[in-house]
Every structure is written in structure tokens, then in C-alpha cells.
Amino acid sequence: MSTDFQQNPPTPSHDSIQPTHLSIWQKMLRWIFFGLGFLFLGLGFVGIFLPVLPTTPFIILATGCFAKSSERFHQWLLNHKTFGKLIKNWQERRAIPRYAKYLAWTMMTLSCAMLFYRLSHEMIWLACTTSTVCLLTTIWMARLPDA
Template sequence: MQRIILLIIGWLAMGLATIGVILPLLPTTPFLLLAAWCFARSSPRFHDWLLYRSVFGRYLRHWQQHRALPPGTKGRMIVFTLLTFAVSLWLVKIAWVRLLLLCLLAGLIVFMVRLPVVDDEQQKR
């Protein structure tokens, strides 16, 4: 029964992570990590698929090895986040929603800036 629950949670997390790639307010990484954790404990087949055959596999393998982002990823994340929030701020006309979006943006940027990045020398080890 526990295996089935973990599989369901894992696939729900994968779905949310996939949606999070498109929607700026839904984070992708925590859902990917949750899916990897669930699949590691419930289905080696799905865990291998996630790590070696999915679009997200490279980033998950890199995180497992180094506990850091690959070089260049942090900059792309920040730019994409700024662009998507800029569109949201442009479309939204309600002042308190704009303020909320700006607060969320500030929190996300602070979080992203603090994420570690592995350098080329560490990556070779």
C-alpha cells in the first residue's frame, strides 16, 4: 500500500513540476526532488526513467552528485523568472496583486542567488 501511495505522490509531483516549467509561480525543482524521492522508494524503474530518460534527468543527476547547480543554470533561471514576472506585472492591473507579485519575485530571486553552483574544477572530480 505504501508503494502505491508513493507512486501516486511521485507522479503528481512530476505533473506539478512539468506545469511549473510554464507557470512562474509554481516551482519546478521541489516537485522534481519529491518525485525522485518517491520513485527511489517505490519504483526503481520510474526512478531510472526520471534520472536517465526524462528532460529533467541531467539536472537531477547533477544535483545528486554535487548538491549544486550546473554552471550557467542560475543565470538562465533568474532571467527567465524576471521575464515571466515582468509579463505578469504588465498584465495585472490590481495594485495589491502587483505588490504581492513583487514580493514573491524578491523572495525567489534571493532564494536563487543563494543556490550553490559547482565550478568546472569541482565538476571534474
């Protein structure tokens, strides 16, 4: 008998985005998560410079997307010198550093105050809606443990 039938098939690489054993829908979903990971990573990077966009939630979302699509990028974020500790604290204890909470609350307050100051009376509903979302986010974040 030939030994060709006894050999093990090659296993897909961990860096591969599309292992061969997945269905077309699973492959497509992995690519979607991969794209979303880069989108959220980009938004997190922009959030470093813009007070309106928070960095931390986007980095956590990017990590979750990369966990479902690319082990290489997931490990890169987990081992990142700036974001790694933040991500590990979130994954292990759902904890956010106290300074990050204070910074987020300050920026949300300033952003909402600026909306009320700059928007016309016809657009005040937008400032109220944004303030409500920020208030709910503040309450949710206050309930999380400190890292």
C-alpha cells in the same frame, strides 16, 4: 519432517509498490510518495512549456518521491536521456548546470516584472511576495555549485 518449513518465503519484486512486509501506514506512505512523484513529474513537464513553472526542481522532487516508492520509476528517471545527468549531478554534488541557473533567473525576473506590470494596485502585495520568494530562490541557487 516436511520441507515446507525449510523453504524461503518469496521476496517482493523491486517493481512492486507495496511489499508485503510493510505495515499499512508504510504502504499508504509509499502510495502517497508514488502519487506525488507523478504529480511533480507532470508539473515538471508542464514547466517545459510555461515560463512560470520551473522544470528542474519538480523533476528533482519527483526523483526523490520515486526513490521512496518505486525503484522502477526512480531508475527510469536516473537513466533518462534528458533528466538523468541533471538528477545525478544533484544527488552526487547538489549541483545545477549554469545554463539552468541563468534560465531560471531570467524566467523568474520576467515573471515578476509581468506581475508588477499586470496586477492592480490592490494586488501589488502578491507581486512583492512572489518577488521575495524568487529573490530568495535566486540567492540559494547562486550558492550551489555549477554542474
